[in-house]
Amino acid sequence: MPANPFNAFTxxxxxxxxxVPHYAHILARKPVVDWFEIISENFMVDGGRPLHxxxxxxxxxxxxxxxxxxxxxxxxxxxxxxxxxxxQLVRRTRTPWLxxxxxxxxxxxxxxxDLLPMPYTSVAARRAAEKIRAVRDFLEVPICxxxxxxxxxxxxxxxxxxxxxxxxxxxxxCGILLDVNNIYVSSQNHGFDPxxxxxxxxxxxxxxxxxxxxxxxxxxxxxxxxxxxxxxxWQLYARATRLCGVTAxxxxxxxxxxxxxxxxxxxxxxxxxxGGVRSAARxxxx
Amino acid sequence: MTPDGLPPLPARVPHRLRTTADLRALQRVMAHALYQxxxxxxxxxxxFRDGREMAEVAASFIKPNDRLxxxxxxxIYARGYWYRVMDCVYEDAPGLRxxxxxxxxxALVRAxxxxxxxxxxxxxxxxxxxxxxxxxxxxxxxxxxxxAEAVARFExxxxxxxxxxxRPVLTVAEISRQPAARLRLGLQPYLTLLSFDWxxxxxxxxxxxxxxxxxxxxxxxxxxxxxxxxxxxxxxRRRRVHLVVHRYKYTLYYKxxxxxxxxxxxxxxxxxxxxxxxxAAGRGVRAAQVSAWFATWTELGWFCRRK
Numbered sequence: 183m184p185a186n187p188f189n190a191f192t193x194x195x196x197x198x199x200x201x202v203p204h205y206a207h208i209l210a211r212k213p214v215v216d217w218f219e220i221i222s223e224n225f226m227v228d229g230g231r232p233l234h235x236x237x238x239x240x241x242x243x244x245x246x247x248x249x250x251x252x253x254x255x256x257x258x259x260x261x262x263x264x265x266x267x268x269x270q271l272v273r274r275t276r277t278p279w280l281x282x283x284x285x286x287x288x289x290x291x292x293x294x295x296d297l298l299p300m301p302y303t304s305v306a307a308r309r310a311a312e313k314i315r316a317v318r319d320f321l322e323v324p325i326c327x328x329x330x331x332x333x334x335x336x337x338x339x340x341x342x343x344x345x346x347x348x349x350x351x352x353x354x355x356c357g358i359l360l361d362v363n364n365i366y367v368s369s370q371n372h373g374f375d376p377x378x379x380x381x382x383x384x385x386x387x388x389x390x391x392x393x394x395x396x397x398x399x400x401x402x403x404x405x406x407x408x409x410x411x412x413x414x415x416w417q418l419y420a421r422a423t424r425l426c427g428v429t430a431x432x433x434x435x436x437x438x439x440x441x442x443x444x445x446x447x448x449x450x451x452x453x454x455x456x457g458g459v460r461s462a463a464r465x466x467x468x
Numbered sequence: 469m470t471p472d473g474l475p476p477l478p479a480r481v482p483h484r485l486r487t488t489a490d491l492r493a494l495q496r497v498m499a500h501a502l503y504q505x506x507x508x509x510x511x512x513x514x515x516f517r518d519g520r521e522m523a524e525v526a527a528s529f530i531k532p533n534d535r536l537x538x539x540x541x542x543x544i545y546a547r548g549y550w551y552r553v554m555d556c557v558y559e560d561a562p563g564l565r566x567x568x569x570x571x572x573x574x575a576l577v578r579a580x581x582x583x584x585x586x587x588x589x590x591x592x593x594x595x596x597x598x599x600x601x602x603x604x605x606x607x608x609x610x611x612x613x614x615x616a617e618a619v620a621r622f623e624x625x626x627x628x629x630x631x632x633x634x635r636p637v638l639t640v641a642e643i644s645r646q647p648a649a650r651l652r653l654g655l656q657p658y659l660t661l662l663s664f665d666w667x668x669x670x671x672x673x674x675x676x677x678x679x680x681x682x683x684x685x686x687x688x689x690x691x692x693x694x695x696x697x698x699x700x701x702x703x704x705r706r707r708r709v710h711l712v713v714h715r716y717k718y719t720l721y722y723k724x725x726x727x728x729x730x731x732x733x734x735x736x737x738x739x740x741x742x743x744x745x746x747x748a749a750g751r752g753v754r755a756a757q758v759s760a761w762f763a764t765w766t767e768l769g770w771f772c773r774r775k
Contacts, residue, residue, distance in 0.1 A: 223590050228633030229658060231718040251589035257492035264589055289495040290474050293586040294502055294549055301494060303485045333544040335531045338485045338494065373533065401535040402544065 188324050188357020188389030190278035194244065194430035196456075198449045201435075204442040205235055215446065217244040219432045220275070222282075223251055226267045233274075240275060246390075246430075247277040248359075251293070252317060254310040254327060254350075255286035255300040265320050272321050279324040279389055281359040284310060284350060299332035302339040302346035311353035318356060326357035326389040331364040331396075331405035335372055343368065344382040357389035360426070362419045363411070363434075367396050367403045376418055380425060388426040393419055393452065394434040408437035410448050420455045427463065428456050474500075474585070477518055481529040494529055501525065501542060502549045503585050505578045510550075512543040553581050556591045560627060561598070562679060563619045563672035566701055568609065576608040576616075592631070595624055615704070618664045622672060622722075625660035625713035629720050632658030635772035640763075643771065648743035654774035655737050659714045663730060666704040669711055669722040674701045716768055723768075728753045729761050739774065 185191040195216035200208075207213070218239060225236050239245060249268070252260075272280060285297040300306050310327075318325045329347055341349070351358055360383070369376035393416075395409035411419075411433070423429065433449035477500055478493040485491050501522065504513045516525045526538035533541075557577045558565060565573040580601045586594055599620040602609055609616040634656055643651065655661075662668075678701055710730035712723045725733070728749040735745035749758055765771065 226590065227592070227631035230629075230631035230634070230715060232631055234718050257488050257495055261589070286495055288589075289492065289499045291587055292474055292499060292503070293589060294499055295552055295586060295591055296502075296545060296549055298495075298498065298545065301485055301491070303491075305485050305487060306491055309488055309491060334538075334541045335533070336494070337529050337531055338481075338483065371533075401540075404544075 186357070186386065186389060188279060188326055188387055189430055190324055192278045192430065193428075194246070194278075196449050196452050197246070197430065197432045198445055199248075199432065199434055199436065200239060200245070201439055203439050204445070207442045209235070209238055212242055213442065213446065215243060217246060217430070217432075219246050219248045222247045222249040222268060222271055222280070225274075226264075226271055236274070245275045245277060246432075247272065247275055247280045248328075248432075249280065249282035250297065251287070251295075252282040252313075253287045254282065254284060254313045254317075255298075255306060256288050257286075257309065258288055258290065260313055260316055265317065269321050272323055277323060279326055279357065280321060281326040281328055281390060283330050284327040284347060285330045297330045299330055299334060299336075300346065301336040302341045302343060304340065304349070307346055307349040307353060310350050314350070314354035314356050318354075324357060324389065325354075326359040327351065327354075328359035328361050328392065329364050329368075330361070331367040331371075331403075333371055333402060333404075342374070342379075342382070344379045348382065348384055351384065351387050356387070358383065358387045359390045359392060360388045360422060360429075361392035361394070362422055363392065363394040363396060363415045364405060366415050366418055367405045370403045377421060380418065380422055383425075385426045388422075388429055391419065391422060391426075391429050391431045392434055393431060393449075406437060407434045411451070416451070416455065419452065420458075423455055423459045428459050431456070497525065497529065498542070498545075499585075502546050503582065504546075505582050506546060506550050510547060512539060512546045550581075553586070553591070553594060554578075556594050557581070557598070560595045561620065561623050563623055563668070563675050564598075564616060566675040566678075567612065567616060567619055567671075567703065569700075572608070576602070579605065579608055592627060595620070595627065599624060615666055615668075618662075618666060618668050619672065622662060622664070622668045622711070622713065625662060626720055628660055629658050629713050629715045632656075634658055634769075637769040638766070638771040638773065640766050643742075643762075643766065648746065649741055651742040652739055652774050653736050653742060654772045655733065656714070656770055656772055659712060659770055661730065661733055661737060662711045662713060664709055664711070665706050667707050667709045668704065669709065669724070671701065671704040673722075712770075714768065714770065725761075732758070732761070733765075 185193050197217035197219055198215060200218040200220045225232050227233065283297045285299060287294045287296050287298050314325055314327060365376045365379050393411050394407045395411055397404045397406040431452050435445045478496055481494045481497050482490040500517055504517065507513060512522055514522055516522050523539040526542040530538040530541050532538045554577060568576060580598055584597050584601060599617050602613060602617045602620055606613040710725050710727055712725055714721055731748040732745045735748045746758055
């Protein structure tokens, strides 16, 4: 299922995140890239260089918006001013779908600027689903929610993370941005089977995937996005593509960012896993 | 102390979350725990704001696992929060850091962020209230409070100039069409007028040059005298300067203007008519000089319609 309602029936292939250290290379060399993912908040500004660069990128490339501040899981109401700014950007980029995280990060109007995990409860699922629906209706674009990596589990949780994610996306009738690295990091931190997580999801709702690297500390893994994708994450990605089909995939590399070619080359390794799934799909089709 | 603008803490986190209010209670407690400054060893504070042991508070809503206690798991997020927001201020305020020195700057930033957590979805706005905080709580910057506030205002103006709104530029022809006695010009929203008792622009430029030199030196072993590159930039000597922080073709600039020119721009910004503003230039200023100012400012795209 390469194309589905949650990615607006597109087939975007393998993309990378648009990051400042690569601007000059991309604008000067115009390398061939399937698509770029932008962090919405970096371009929700009123003017200046960020929008100037974005407009040049949009002339050459397909862009998908990924956000870090909608905080579907926060008890607070949605901020209409924020949404209006986001909608302006959606119109500018013509993003086919928009993603943000299934997390909370603000309360009473203050912001932690972090992707804090949710307590896995029915009341939290209902609240998040309500907000996702409201955002989709306002922005008029499909929404995919991303599973976050986490370092805490709440006393109040009543279900597993994958049950919670499934309940939210079914209630909201939205897509999933499946972050395979986040599943792996959380599975190591909380002691669950990442393959059980994958098996328990509504696969037809996965509109996009993320892959990334992480850092191993003595007592936990930290989601750092500062190195190549490790083998266990590739293995999990291979299973995810077999379950979900060939899906638009993006490599996240946000810290200690190497050259454009190195980042792009790492992302393109995903083709090794997608090729087998594509062949299998073709065989079934013929 | 409750951080600026936040409601008081709930008494406890409910064991079961039955309502959105229960969810909010959990989020308030966790956010308040994150907003408390770390200890000097970068650990989570041992006591919560209400006096309870932080370990007890953490255990009330976070499960431990076989490797980490509830306190240690919460601490991962607290460190992440403080490293992130401190990094942001360090990046946006290099001049203030150089002026105060590492220890005083760090103490100021911790106090600022503890009192004024971010109220914006973007870290871009994190330093917006820093000049106000410096003025309101001078104990962190004494005896350099006035200069520190000036540097903080100058550095915030750069953020505004970088990505602030640009409105359609008024051309000379459009300006000339209306009589000066009735014309009220707007200044671009990305532009900031600043008047200081120190040449803060020169100081911040020198700090950035020194940092660039240091960064360059760090890539080359034994190249250049290390001692020289780590020497502090001398404090600026008192001298009145009038500055316009703006951008031109997507690049940031600081333009010095004379006192007369500054008064004209201030009055235009305050909504005076062009004719009234020009009289503020002063008696000694010739009409040709005022015309030259306006030619430059129009060329730089500073004027727009008033909202």
